Amino acid sequence: MLTFLFNKIFYGILVLLGVVVIVFFLFQGFGDPARLVLGQTGDSATIQHVRKELGLDKPKWQQLAMYLNDVSPIGIHSEEDIKTKQIKGIFMGKETKVGIKVPYLRRSYQTKRPVIDLLFEALPGTVVLALSAMLFATIVGVSLGVLSAVKHGTWLDTSAVFTSVLGISAPSFFIGIVIAYIFGFLLNEYTGLFMTGSLYEYHPIHGRQLQLKNLVLPAVTLGIRPLAIIVQLTRSSMLDVLSKDYIRTAYAKGLSKRDVIVKHALPNALNPVVTAITGWFAELLAGAFFIEYIFNWKGIGKITVDALENLDFPVVMGSVLFTATFFVVINILADILYGWIDPRARVV
Structure with missing residues (x-):
């Protein structure tokens, strides 16, 4: 080990x-x-x-x-x-x-502040956005994948597969613009959501306030692609597991369909899904760049794009290195987690 x-x-x-x-x-x-x-x-x-x-x-x-x-x-x-x-x-x-x-990432050309301070200020916004998007994608994706496998061959299965293909195919920045315009502008009166906004905003009277509603649209937008992948992986893995002998044995012992799916099939079908989730979380930190820019969400992606516009290279270089470090750390943790979930994958 x-x-x-x-x-x-x-x-x-x-x-x-x-x-x-x-x-x-x-x-x-x-x-x-x-x-x-x-x-x-x-x-x-x-x-x-x-x-x-x-x-x-x-x-x-x-x-x-x-x-x-x-x-x-x-x-x-x-x-x-x-x-x-x-x-x-x-x-x-x-x-x-x-x-x-502590690694010295030098100073911003524009603000003259240490780059690492700028990144740590923006990090909570990006992490909250990525975690929210991954939570949304995991809950909805696993649920739809299981439903699609259980209802294999029905209109629910076909609809879930078709929707997941659309989610994979559509570029995130295009989906972001469409979602922001429809739900943050056209339907603003009904949704109460706005096209842009950050986790914290300053009120002229009450000062700094938490605005969780601003998280909804960017989190859903960022979570669409991993959701589509998770639906496909869960469906495929569940169909494979449901055809195994031990599942038929469980039915033969008189277990209910719910117990067979929840207690026997689902845990064994989640291995590839867990790998996808951990891998996608790392990608979401990088993929949040354009989403943060579209929704004006204060995070690492937003300050990186702003730094590119201003040719503030220390900030851009520091941001890329910061994100790459997250990739490496999360991939190592994913390998450890995968071995913990599936004993067959453990390295002794």
Whole structure:
């Protein structure tokens, strides 16, 4: 088990290393960062000073090494660097210090704030949105999948399959625009929902208030695609399980149809569904980008799209690395969870 975890973590680190290298070189040549920091008013002397401060006067390979050192949880920094960049961690040494630290994702060109602070401020909105979408997709998807399998060959089965195919085929950003327009604009008088809004909004009198109703439309929109996948997986897995000998034995013992389905068939049919759910949750964190932008939902996706518009590369790079880390962690947890649910998949 320890060897399995070590291998997973090792490959996860390689994936993150690849993401950092690709993202670093991807944003080379998209404008001078020193000019983006200073705007159009900086003189040449000031620009050269900023370029030196950001390490832009060094060769590309040194810039990459410096960025890897910054974002790594284990790094080498001078005492001046630690104070200037406000790097948090445990360091040993005198002038040059080695230590375990919070990854330094640098500062936003626009707000001058640490990128990690911006991401952690936006993270709760994205996590709440992704969890709500996954909860909606899981409950409705498993229910429809079981119903479709039990009513195999009927109009309920055909309708569930047809609807799931539509959900898989339709692009999320298009569905988002349609749902926002219909339920947040045309039917606003009946639904009480709005086209845009965040989890918390400021009222001129009452201050910061929780607005759960703003979560409904983006969560449903984000959950449509995983819902469609879960319906298909649950239906297929249930049909396979319902044809097994032990199910016929359970019926022969006089168990009710409900007990057979709930206690015997469903638990054995959920293995591929659990894998899909954990995998889709990681994807929802990334897929929320456009949904957050459409519904003006304050989350990592919204600030990333805004940063792209403003060429705020540290925020974009930090966001991509942040999301990739979530992918790696959730995939490792999914493998552990899958082994816990199905003993046959455990690694001893």
